[in-house]
Amino acid sequence: TVSTFTDPYGNYALIAPSPGTWNVFVTDSGQVLAGYTLTTTNPLNVTLTNGQTLSGQDFGYQPPASPGTITGTVYNDLNGDGIRQLPGETGFANVTLQLKNAAGAIVGTTTTDANGLYSFGNLAAGTYTLEVTDTAGVLGNYYQTSLPQAPATITVGAGATVTTDLGYRIGSRIGDLVFADTNNNGLFDTGETGIAGVTLDLRQGATVIASTTTDLNGGYLFQGVAPGSYQVVVTDTAGKLVGFVPTTVVVSPYTVTAASGVDTLSVDFGYNAAPAFTITKTVTPGTAGFNAAVQYTITVDNYGGAAQNFVVRDILPSTTATPPYSPSPSNFQYLSTDSVTLNGAPFTIPNMPASLSTQPTWSGFTMPAASQLVITFTAFTGGVEGAHYNGVQLEYNNNAGGAPPATKLDYPDLALVTISGAGTVSKQVTAINGVPWTGPGTPVVSAGDIVTYRLTLANTPAAISQSVVDIYEQMPPGFTYLTGSSILTAPVNPQPAPVPTQVGQQLIWTFAPPYPATNGGLPLGYPSTVTLDFSLIVPAGVSGTFTDQGQMNVMVNGLPPIVPLSSGNTAPVQVTQYQVGDLVFIDQNGNGIFEPGTDTYAAGVTMALRTAGSPTNLQTTTTDANGHYRFTVASAGSYDIVVTDTAGVLSPYASSTGGNTQTVTLTPAQPVVLTADFGYKPAQPSITVLKTVSIFSDPINGTNNPNAA
Numbered sequence: 213t214v215s216t217f218t219d220p221y222g223n224y225a226l227i228a229p230s231p232g233t234w235n236v237f238v239t240d241s242g243q244v245l246a247g248y249t250l251t252t253t254n255p256l257n258v259t260l261t262n263g264q265t266l267s268g269q270d271f272g273y274q275p276p277a278s279p280g281t282i283t284g285t286v287y288n289d290l291n292g293d294g295i296r297q298l299p300g301e302t303g304f305a306n307v308t309l310q311l312k313n314a315a316g317a318i319v320g321t322t323t324t325d326a327n328g329l330y331s332f333g334n335l336a337a338g339t340y341t342l343e344v345t346d347t348a349g350v351l352g353n354y355y356q357t358s359l360p361q362a363p364a365t366i367t368v369g370a371g372a373t374v375t376t377d378l379g380y381r382i383g384s385r386i387g388d389l390v391f392a393d394t395n396n397n398g399l400f401d402t403g404e405t406g407i408a409g410v411t412l413d414l415r416q417g418a419t420v421i422a423s424t425t426t427d428l429n430g431g432y433l434f435q436g437v438a439p440g441s442y443q444v445v446v447t448d449t450a451g452k453l454v455g456f457v458p459t460t461v462v463v464s465p466y467t468v469t470a471a472s473g474v475d476t477l478s479v480d481f482g483y484n485a486a487p488a489f490t491i492t493k494t495v496t497p498g499t500a501g502f503n504a505a506v507q508y509t510i511t512v513d514n515y516g517g518a519a520q521n522f523v524v525r526d527i528l529p530s531t532t533a534t535p536p537y538s539p540s541p542s543n544f545q546y547l548s549t550d551s552v553t554l555n556g557a558p559f560t561i562p563n564m565p566a567s568l569s570t571q572p573t574w575s576g577f578t579m580p581a582a583s584q585l586v587i588t589f590t591a592f593t594g595g596v597e598g599a600h601y602n603g604v605q606l607e608y609n610n611n612a613g614g615a616p617p618a619t620k621l622d623y624p625d626l627a628l629v630t631i632s633g634a635g636t637v638s639k640q641v642t643a644i645n646g647v648p649w650t651g652p653g654t655p656v657v658s659a660g661d662i663v664t665y666r667l668t669l670a671n672t673p674a675a676i677s678q679s680v681v682d683i684y685e686q687m688p689p690g691f692t693y694l695t696g697s698s699i700l701t702a703p704v705n706p707q708p709a710p711v712p713t714q715v716g717q718q719l720i721w722t723f724a725p726p727y728p729a730t731n732g733g734l735p736l737g738y739p740s741t742v743t744l745d746f747s748l749i750v751p752a753g754v755s756g757t758f759t760d761q762g763q764m765n766v767m768v769n770g771l772p773p774i775v776p777l778s779s780g781n782t783a784p785v786q787v788t789q790y791q792v793g794d795l796v797f798i799d800q801n802g803n804g805i806f807e808p809g810t811d812t813y814a815a816g817v818t819m820a821l822r823t824a825g826s827p828t829n830l831q832t833t834t835t836d837a838n839g840h841y842r843f844t845v846a847s848a849g850s851y852d853i854v855v856t857d858t859a860g861v862l863s864p865y866a867s868s869t870g871g872n873t874q875t876v877t878l879t880p881a882q883p884v885v886l887t888a889d890f891g892y893k894p895a896q897p898s899i900t901v902l903k904t905v906s907i908f909s910d911p912i913n914g915t916n917n918p919n920a921a
Contacts, residue, residue, distance in 0.1 A: 215239075233259045238271050247276035278371030282311065282342065283331040286324050286351075289379030292439075292472060294358040296377050303328015304380065307350045312341045321345075337370040344378060347864075347894040349800050349810070354380035355438040383436040384470035386414065386444060386479060387809075390430045392581050393459040393482035394518035396610055400480055406430015407483065409838060410452045413445045415465070423447075425838060427808035437470045444468060444479050455516065456483040484610075485517030485581065491604055493626035494759060497638050498780025501672050502595045504636075506629055507550065510604055512585040519579040519608035521618065526565075526572045528591055529600035529629065536624040538601040542594020542631065546572035550588040559585070579608065593631050602627040632775055635671045635678045635730070639762045639779035642666045642745065656786045656880040659752035659846040662694060663785055667762040669730065669742040669777065677704065677732030678766040680742055681774055685712075685719040688758035688785075690751035693719055697747035702728035703740055712746075719746075732769060752846050755789040788883040792821070792853060792876050793842040795889040796835050799868040802893035813839030814892065818858045824850035824875050832856070842886075850877045853888045865892035 218224045228234055235255040238245070251272040258266055286307045287296050307324040311332045319340070320332045332340075343363040344351065356362060358379035368374055390410045391400050410426040414434045421442065426432045434444075446453070446464035458464070460482035468476050492511045500506050510524065527533065529540035545568045552559045552574075565572030572589065579585060594600065603624040609616070641649050643664035649655050657663060667685070671678055680702070687693070698709035698721065705726040712719040721744065731737035742764075759781040765774050796814040797806045814835060821831040821843040830851075835841045845851070855862070855872040868891040876885045 228260050231260050231262045231264075233257065236269055245273055248273040249276075277337055279333065280335040280337060280368035280371060281331060281333045281373040282335065282340065282366055282368060282376060283329070283373060284376040284378060285328045286330065286344070286378045286380065287328050288354075289357040289381045292357045292381040294379055296379060301379075304350055306348050308345045308347045310343045310345050312343070314339045316341075335368050337368055337372075339365060339367050342366055342376060351380050351436065353383050353385055353435040355383040355436045357381050382473045383438055384472065385433060385435045385475040385477060386437055386442070386468050386470065387433040388431060388477040389480040390426050390432065390446065391480065391482055392517070393484045394578065394580055395520065396459050396484050396518070398460045398482055400482065407452055409450050411447045411449045413447050415443045415445055416440060425450075425813075429808060431808050433809045439471050440469070442468050442470060446481055453483055455488075456485040458482065459484050486610075487514050487519040487579065487581075487608060488516030489514055489519075489606060489621065491606070491623050491626070493602065493604060493623075494781040495602070495627040495629055496780045496782040497636050498628065498761065498763075498778030498782075499630045499632055499636050499776075500593045501633065501636060502593065502631060504593045505547065505590050506544075506593060507588060507590050508602065508627060510585075510587045510589075512579070512587075512606065514579050514581065514583050514585075517581045517610075519606075519610065521575075521607075521609040521614050522577055522579040523573060523575040523605075523607035523618075524585070524587060525574075525605040525607065526589070527603040527605060527624070528570050528572070529594065529602055530570055533601075536622050537603050538625050540594070540600040541598035542596035542600065543570060544594055544600065544602070544629075545570060545592045547590045547592055549574075550590055551586075552588075553586045554580075555583050565589075575607075593629065595631075597631050597633065600629045600631060601625045602629065627780075628778075629780075630776070630778060632777060633672055634766055634768045634775040635669055635777060637762060637764050637777040637779045638668050638670070639760075639783045640666055640668075641783050641785060643747075654757065654784045654786045656788055656883070657750050658788050658790065658848065658880070658883075659750055659754075661750045662747050663691075663750060664697070664745060664747045665760075665762075665783055667744045667746075667764065667779065669764050669766065671730040671732070671738055671740050677729050677737065677740075677769055678742070679705075679727035679729040679770050680723060681727055681765045681767060682723060683721040683744055684763040684765075685721075685746070686761045686763075687717045687719060687748055688760045689717065690754050691717070691748040691758070691760075692751065694747040694749055697745075699745040700728060700743070701745075702742040703731050704729040709744065709746075727767070727770070729770070750785075750787055753789075755787050757784050757786050759784045788880060790845045790848060790878040791842060791884045791886070792845075792851060792878065792888055794840055794886040796839045796841065796855065796862075797889070797891055798865065799891035799893045802868045802891075804868045804870075804891050806889060806891065811891070813837070814861060815839060816859055817841075817861045818856045819843075820854040820856050821845070822852040822854060824852050826852070845878070848878045848880060848883070850875060855890050862892050864895055866895045867891070868893040 214226050216224050216226055235257055237255040251274050256269050286304045287301050290301055305324055305326045309322055309330050311320045313319050322330050324330045341363050366374055389406055391404055391406045394404050406429040408426055408428045412424055412432055413420050414422045422434050424432050443465040462479055462481055466479055490513045494509045496507055527537050528544040530543050531539055533539045546565050552561055561574045562576035603626050606621045607618050609618040641655055643649055644655050645662050700709040705728045710721055712721045728742050730742055731740035761781050762779040764777050767774055796817045798812045798814055800810050815837045817835045819833050819841045820829045822829055831843050833841050853874045874888045876888055
């Protein structure tokens with residue numbers, strides 16, 4: 213092997229040790245030719261005879277291509293002709309752009325300077341895609357006028373500079389509201405609310421230009437719309453408007469003509485639906501004496517649209533009741549309205565029932581869509597023993613101007629009161645987890661809590677004594693009996709409480725003679741009671757207010773017949789499923805507050821629920837298309853909500869609400885916290901500058917380069 217270096221002119225000479233066939237290689241151990249392209253053959257195969265000098269054995273290399281550049285200006289095209297006119301049509305600052313190579317890989321991002329200039333340099337020859345990402349929303353209400361339209365395909369030659377100016381002109385904004393038109397007048401009035409989650413399209417013929425979804429307030433917005441004729445179409449892919457009908461002059465699809473700088477923010481879609489009711493009615497006590505007070509509770513749930521000119525008419529027990537209502541042995545009379553709530557808040561009804569009426573009527577108001585009305589009132593019983601049935605009639609009139617006919621809905625025989633001289637049975641909650649409960653209000657419990665009840669038989673002034681033959685308890689759905697928790701207390705014939713048998717959700721205590729009884733005889737034997745205390749365990753996975761019913765079957769003065777005495781549906785407990793949520797969003801201005809129309813939802817972000825301070829996930833979920841998430845837990849406590857974002861949805865962003873973790877505390881007084889919002893703002897760009905210096909006077913010939921070879 214013989215080696216040498218090229219001289220300053222690239223010449224070389226090698227002396228072969230002997231005649232024969234030789235290979236001549238360029239080894240370039242000093243990397244002088246890095247980046248150059250070979251244009252001849254390497255190695256060369258030569259044959260030498262004795263004393264022969266062979267010339268012309270040359271190696272050619274093409275220098276590397278000079279880098280290319282894509283540059284231009286993002287400017288305000290005032291006249292919309294797609295050509296920049298100077299002076300006057302100034303550049304847009306702070307517009308972000310992205311460049312991708314032919315394989316779709318990002319090769320650079322940049323931001324326009326104060327004059328709207330941008331540049332991508334040091335580019336190899338090839339084809340690129342230029343995208344305007346505009347993460348700061350500078351061009352939010354602008355549309356592109358210049359060609360090529362972004363994303364633009366640009367071909368760059370070796371060492372070439374390609375100038376691509378991007379012109380944008382102010383567009384039109386089109387919106388603005390989808391709402392529940394509760395009074396059916398076609399206008400958005402005070403007190404009416406927007407409908408969230410409704411999808412809409414902006415179309416030009418069959419082409420969908422843009423799609424959006426109404427925010428929590430029912431608002432929507434299309435912006436940066438170019439001049440032309442469009443249709444706003446309510447697509448409602450999530451079914452939020454199922455069963456609703458339009459009430460406004462603006463009906464989907466609605467045609468709008470857009471002009472530069474002219475907004476149309478009056479495209480409001482009103483919807484209303486026919487009311488859809490469910491009704492329940494409870495009474496306590498279920499068994500009462502003659503001319504005694506009983507309390508009824510009417511609960512009306514409206515799952516449809518608003519009901520105007522709404523009337524609630526209670527059909528109290530009456531000897532003259534007509535179908536579909538059942539007649540009763542005696543007449544009841546209305547005494548007073550105890551409370552009225554609408555969606556849980558106190559509510560004043562304009563027209564109240566007349567005292568001592570047999571059909572108390574509440575009227576003169578609108579029952580809103582998706583609402584709940586609860587009326588509690590007191591009535592007097594009649595003077596005849598037996599079963600007394602009670603129903604409710606609802607009435608509404610949504611016709612224009614209240615023109616007849618009104619719609620009437622009958623709900624007969626919803627509640628039963630038994631009038632008996634044999635005594636009364638009542639039921640109440642006495643303890644939660646062993647802690648005495650005395651009220652006021654309804655106790656709040658959760659899964660695993662132990663609720664202690666007391667069922668009480670009280671004699672009446674007319675009764676001698678009551679003997680308890682057996683007791684029936686209808687447990688709330690899912691509740692279970694706490695074994696060994698029964699305690700019977702009786703002044704006459706006391707005995708340990710027997711072990712109850714269970715059939716479905718019904719518990720049955722059966723007593724042996726002599727039956728436990730109240731004291732008899734007047735006046736010393738009155739009042740007197742027999743009580744049964746027992747406990748139930750609250751199940752997991754349920755929520756709401758639960759009542760139940762107890763029944764004691766008794767004999768008066770120890771003689772048949774056996775009389776059933778019911779407590780009615782009473783002793784309510786509120787079972788709470790604790791919940792926490794609610795939103796992950798892209799905070800365009802970084803102020804930590806979600807602003808509809810400006811900020812956007814972050815879908816597909818993974819979330820975790822942990823016990824406060826623990827690294828272990830209790831639950832995980834992913835934000836929906838509207839950025840919402842929700843966790844449901846069985847018990848109160850402090851929890852960490854953590855944005856884990858395993859899919860990297862938020863990788864280009866930084867938190868604007870204090871980080872990826874929020875701690876919330878759930879209590880019986882505050883079982884639902886839907887304010888754990890996480891905002892993420894566009895991250896500030898970072899620039900790293902790397903500078904290298906190489907000293908080569910002549911990289912090909914090796915001047916000042918000891919490694920040239």
